[in-house]
Amino acid sequence: MAPPAAAPAAPAAPAPTTWAAPSAPPFGAPSAVAPSPTPAGSASPAGGAYAPPAGYALPAGYGTHAPAPGAPGAPYVGAPGAASAHRPSGRGLGVVAFVLATVVTVGAALGAAISAFAIGLGAGREIAGRPFTADFDWSVLAPVRESVLLAEVSFWLGTALGVWALVQxxxxxxxxxxxxxxxxxxxxxxxxxxxxxxxxxGFLTAGLGAGTGIGG
Structure with missing residues (x-):
């Protein structure tokens, strides 16, 4: 009787593997500080719009603030819109100056016309009734004192208000x-x-001519 065949030998157990730490990346460990984001609307070095790298998220509210002066998209200093915001509005100062100058000029001229003709008329009559002399006698203005006063007031008041209108x-x-x-x-x-x-x-000459009878 033949002896029984020997049982096959059990396979050898594999040798245990030892865990090793991963090697360091070629450029060192990644930094924990996120790179500063590029301002909204500016171009990235690649030429496209900025996009955060994978694994980073933009902070809340990023891109909602107004761009600083000089930044892309910000209005440049001296733009028409910025200038018009500081431009004074209203033309009342110039209108008041024009109305004042016109009223003063017309009023003073009217006072001069009335007073000058009255002075010339009264003085002409006095001159015509007196003997002719080479020297001018200021007493011929006595009958027209009110007209002389009106002429002086018209002149000085017109001068003061005219300077006011000019300065304004x-x-x-x-x-x-x-x-x-x-x-x-x-x-x-x-x-x-x-x-x-x-x-x-002109009106003084016309009044003198009417008073002395030269003009008639």
């Missing part, structure tokens, strides 16, 4: 508060004395 027109022009009205006020106020003395001379 210059201020309105500098502050750009009704530029066109301010320029018109300056012109009218500057022409006021010329208009006053022209009318005064």
């Amino acid at each position: 027109g210059i201020i309105a022009l500098v502050k750009d508060r009704g530029r066109a009205w301010a320029i018109a006020a300056i012109v009218v106020a500057a022409l006021g004395p010329i208009v006053f003395f022209t009318i005064l001379q």
Whole structure:
């Protein structure tokens, strides 16, 4: 009788493997500080819009603040919109200066016309009734004292108010508060004395001619 066959030998158990720590990355351990995000709207080095790297999230409210002056998308200093915000509004200062200059010029000229004709008429009559002399006698103005006073008041009041209108027109022009009205006020106020003395001379001559009978 043949002996029984020997049982096959059990396979050898594999050798236990030992765990080893992963090697360090080639560029060192990753930093725990997130890179500062690129401002919203600016281009990344690759040329596209900025996108945070994988694993990082933008903070809450990022990109909602207004861009600083000079940043992309911010209005440049001196833009028309920014200038108009600080531009003074209203033209009342120039309008008031023009109205004042016009009223003063017309009023002073009217006072000069009335007083000058009355002075010339009264003085002409006195001169015509007296013997002719080479020297001017100021007593011929005695009958027309009120007219002389009116002429003086018209002159000094017109001068004071005319200077006021001139200064206010210059201020309105500098502050750009009704530029066109301010320029018109300056012109009218500057022409006021010329208009006053022209009318005064013309009506005084007409009054003297009517009083002495030379004009008739």
